[in-house]
Amino acid sequence: MADWINTILQGILTGGLYALLAAGLSLAFGVMRVINIAHGDFAVLAGFIAIALNQWLGLTPVESLLVAMPLMAALGYVLQRFVLNRALGNDVMRPLMITFGFSIIIQNLLLQGFSADSRSLYAGSFSTASFQFGGQIAAGYLPLTMMLSAVVILAGLQQIFSRTMLGRAFRAASDDPEIVRLMGVDNRHVYGIAMGLALAMVAVAGVFLVMQTTVAPTDGPVHLLYAFESVIIGGLGSLWGTLLGGVILGVAQALGDKFDPGIGTLVGHLTFLFVLAVKPNGLFPKTKDR
Amino acid sequence: MSLLHTDHLQAFYGDFQALYGITLTVEEGETVALIGANGAGKSTFLKALTGLVKHGGGAVHFAGESIGRLQAHQILARGIALVPEGRRLFPSLSVEENLLMGGYAKRPGPWTVKRVYALFPALEPHAKRPGTALSGGQQQMVAIGRALMSNPRLLLCDELSLGLAPIIIRDIYAALPAIKQEGTSVMVVEQDTSQALKVSDRVYCFQEGRVSLTGRPADLTRAQIAQAYFGV
Numbered sequence: 001m002a003d004w005i006n007t008i009l010q011g012i013l014t015g016g017l018y019a020l021l022a023a024g025l026s027l028a029f030g031v032m033r034v035i036n037i038a039h040g041d042f043a044v045l046a047g048f049i050a051i052a053l054n055q056w057l058g059l060t061p062v063e064s065l066l067v068a069m070p071l072m073a074a075l076g077y078v079l080q081r082f083v084l085n086r087a088l089g090n091d092v093m094r095p096l097m098i099t100f101g102f103s104i105i106i107q108n109l110l111l112q113g114f115s116a117d118s119r120s121l122y123a124g125s126f127s128t129a130s131f132q133f134g135g136q137i138a139a140g141y142l143p144l145t146m147m148l149s150a151v152v153i154l155a156g157l158q159q160i161f162s163r164t165m166l167g168r169a170f171r172a173a174s175d176d177p178e179i180v181r182l183m184g185v186d187n188r189h190v191y192g193i194a195m196g197l198a199l200a201m202v203a204v205a206g207v208f209l210v211m212q213t214t215v216a217p218t219d220g221p222v223h224l225l226y227a228f229e230s231v232i233i234g235g236l237g238s239l240w241g242t243l244l245g246g247v248i249l250g251v252a253q254a255l256g257d258k259f260d261p262g263i264g265t266l267v268g269h270l271t272f273l274f275v276l277a278v279k280p281n282g283l284f285p286k287t288k289d290r
Numbered sequence: 291m292s293l294l295h296t297d298h299l300q301a302f303y304g305d306f307q308a309l310y311g312i313t314l315t316v317e318e319g320e321t322v323a324l325i326g327a328n329g330a331g332k333s334t335f336l337k338a339l340t341g342l343v344k345h346g347g348g349a350v351h352f353a354g355e356s357i358g359r360l361q362a363h364q365i366l367a368r369g370i371a372l373v374p375e376g377r378r379l380f381p382s383l384s385v386e387e388n389l390l391m392g393g394y395a396k397r398p399g400p401w402t403v404k405r406v407y408a409l410f411p412a413l414e415p416h417a418k419r420p421g422t423a424l425s426g427g428q429q430q431m432v433a434i435g436r437a438l439m440s441n442p443r444l445l446l447c448d449e450l451s452l453g454l455a456p457i458i459i460r461d462i463y464a465a466l467p468a469i470k471q472e473g474t475s476v477m478v479v480e481q482d483t484s485q486a487l488k489v490s491d492r493v494y495c496f497q498e499g500r501v502s503l504t505g506r507p508a509d510l511t512r513a514q515i516a517q518a519y520f521g522v
Contacts, residue, residue, distance in 0.1 A: 165394060168383060172391050175380040181362035182340060182372050184395030184440060 004266035011254030015247030016147030020205035022242045023199030030237050031170045031194040038102035040224030045106050046072050046206030061123045065207040067198045068104045077200030081192035108215030118214035146208045155238045162204035200212050229272040235282030291489045293318045293475050300347035301338045308334040310499040323486035324498035332479040336446050340372045341365045367395050368486035371442035377433040379421035386417040388432050392439030399441025400472050406435035415483045447478045497521050
């Protein structure tokens with residue numbers, strides 16, 4: 001019994017990582033209608049930046065994260081402002097193709113710089129130690145931290161969206177990108193900030209990812225898929241839905257693996273397909289069609 | 291010096307020329323109406339002024355500055371605000387948030403959310419509701435309030451009366467004097483010619499992308515206007 005509870009708990013906490021991966025994807029789509037095919041690759045890039053900072057400069061994992069986040073945010077702003085903004089319009093395919101290009105470029109740069117080996121960020125006992133509940137049930141410090149970070153980041157994002165002028169500008173730009181300019185909003189700049197925020201969040205996910213497991217330079221698309229599935233299960237545009245989507249996906253995978261090691265991924269995908277078939281708009285859809 | 295002065299302003303949609311050299315002026319504190327049939331270029335002219343449509347020749351001077359090459363958000367910062375055709379409120383924002391969005395540029399001036407509610411008391415009870423959940427007339431009030439929140443020197447209104455009952459239109463136009471009292475100049479685009487003549491100091495009639503007639507409403511005869519309107 002405790003076994004099953006542990007498995008489910010593990011799945012729930014993994015959902016935190018998926019939600020972190022998914023939040024940036026959801027933000028970029030919600031505000032700019034950019035489907036960022038390179039999102040998983042950005043996570044891997046952030047993870048490798050952290051590994052490099054750790055190995056070459058001797059920074060601790062936390063310090064690496066604190067450096068990787070603003071770096072990724074700046075990269076996001078620059079790529080949106082000077083590349084993606086030029087492709088925005090009524091056609092969602094053009095920005096999508098560009099992010100596809102980003103994906104290929106990132107993977108190949110990482111292969112050049114780090115070879116094809118899988119790597120991870122060694123975080124000492126933090127990666128393996130766990131918190132015991134009443135003897136039989138245990139939750140790892142790392143998964144707990146991931147879930148906590150996800151909740152804090154999503155709550156912060158929620159506050160930005162509902163209480164700040166920037167958040168209102170995000171929502172207004174999502175509603176009507178033409179009229180928002182008549183409010184005095186420089187939408188190119190606001191889109192840059194949104195992508196910067198998205199990549200800062202994916203940096204957190206990427207650094208946790210390389211702390212939790214080994215990652216190869218070409219692993220991005222797999223993580224993109226998990227992020228997509230979390231977003232779709234939860235419903236587009238709903239932040240807490242995304243967290244729930246991540247949790248559902250995480251639990252499905254953990255239970256699958258418990259049943260037969262190796263089929264967890266498949267069970268996750270099947271769960272996603274089931275939700276897609278039953279509720280095509282996800283559990284809590286929020287984004288309106290434009 | 292005029293507040294707004296356009297000099298042979300042209301505009302294109304791709305290869306299609308929508309404006310063939312519009313020259314007009316708006317003085318400080320004046321209300322100017324643009325009338326004309328559908329497709330005469332009135333809305334395009336407003337879009338060209340506000341930077342939503344890139345213009346293809348001519349010049350725009352506002353308060354002594356050439357603004358023809360500026361981006362939409364820079365033009366708003368200079369003090370030109372547009373109430374767009376069809377209201378175009380932000381559906382995922384509440385009434386109050388729509389108004390706050392209008393104040394994004396933080397231009398100094400008299401207009402606040404409170405002042406807008408004082409001007410349109412019907413809005414205050416709906417402050418927390420989505421802007422698009424309101425009646426058409428109330429939505430139009432939100433759209434006007436949103437534009438006022440940027441404290442414009444020139445307020446452009448595109449088809450305020452579109453799709454509204456006559457009694458509602460009267461209520462909305464009743465707000466105009468309070469707006470002008472703050473020294474704001476107003477340009478209204480109207481298909482409802484009698485309404486336009488009633489509220490304006492001067493009228494420009496557009497026809498197929500050109501100004502076909504201009505003058506003070508009192509000096510123009512119905513026949514002249516019909517001629518300029520339809521070109522027959």
